[in-house]
Amino acid sequence: MANDDLEIPKVHFDQNGELLIIVSESSSKDDFDFFQGKSNIRNKKLKKRFANCTEWIEFPSTQEMYKILNGIGNIDNFLTTFDGEPFEGMTVRLFNPRTKLWSIYWSDSNTGVLDKPVVGSFENKIGHFYSKDVFEGKDVLQVFRWDARDSKNPVWSQAMSDDKGKTWEWNWYMYMSK
Template identity: 80%
Template structure:
């Protein structure tokens, strides 16, 4: 199994005069962009053991995920189920499509925090979605990137990266290799 999908280009980031990240939708962005993900998937996760430390060690673990549409199709929710050191873990993603801006907002929460994280925002182009947000990770200001590669709708790949230099360089820290089961 390949460790990454780095052969895909990351869109150039745009900032306004005050340094705010500007996210524009693709011309083809639609409420149907996540249709490939409906139903249940088995997942092999590869997560970097330590971030921002030149770590090359990956932790691999299985999980499942099940997604369904909500809000007459402009949203969807999924549940992510895994186990870490024998302890059950549950994550939940809420994705909302804004018909006016043509942008998706993706929110995450899990059984450890019970708090919705700041959303990553973006859209799909040619079956690849890029979603960004500014965030703080262990005291560092970062730009976070979620990438959805749905070119193979039965085996999509989700990946996450962070940048400490406004998108000049990226550290990929998590990959999810999905296989649709229903």
């Protein structure tokens, strides 16, 4: 799969076990410019997580992103259909000019709440964004990866780890085209 050739940077924790996010020096408010406008997406989502599953569900979607807050943020709308029902997701991304870190928040038409953000930055057109989360009652680490090396066909992917980042399971890929 595209971008599996990329390594996930080592996850760091402070002495209290809190996740430490290492910022890239090149991180900027323009990191997501490649994603502006409308994209057609081919999604590939693992049918079941943390179950040694090898079955993938594939489905189409669209997404449209625009900048907000004088360029230090952006919003996108993700539209698809699950089991014949319309589904809408929304992402809010905010760049902190002081820390040079992005915080990415997700909500959807099923929950109506903003998830905890994944936080990170881009380096050489590849972004890694992390959070601690809970999946089916167990603590996990989550990473979102944006691979924008091909700005016309970026790839977003998500992985989770249930062993503090020693191993990762990729569970969703989004192959975008303009």
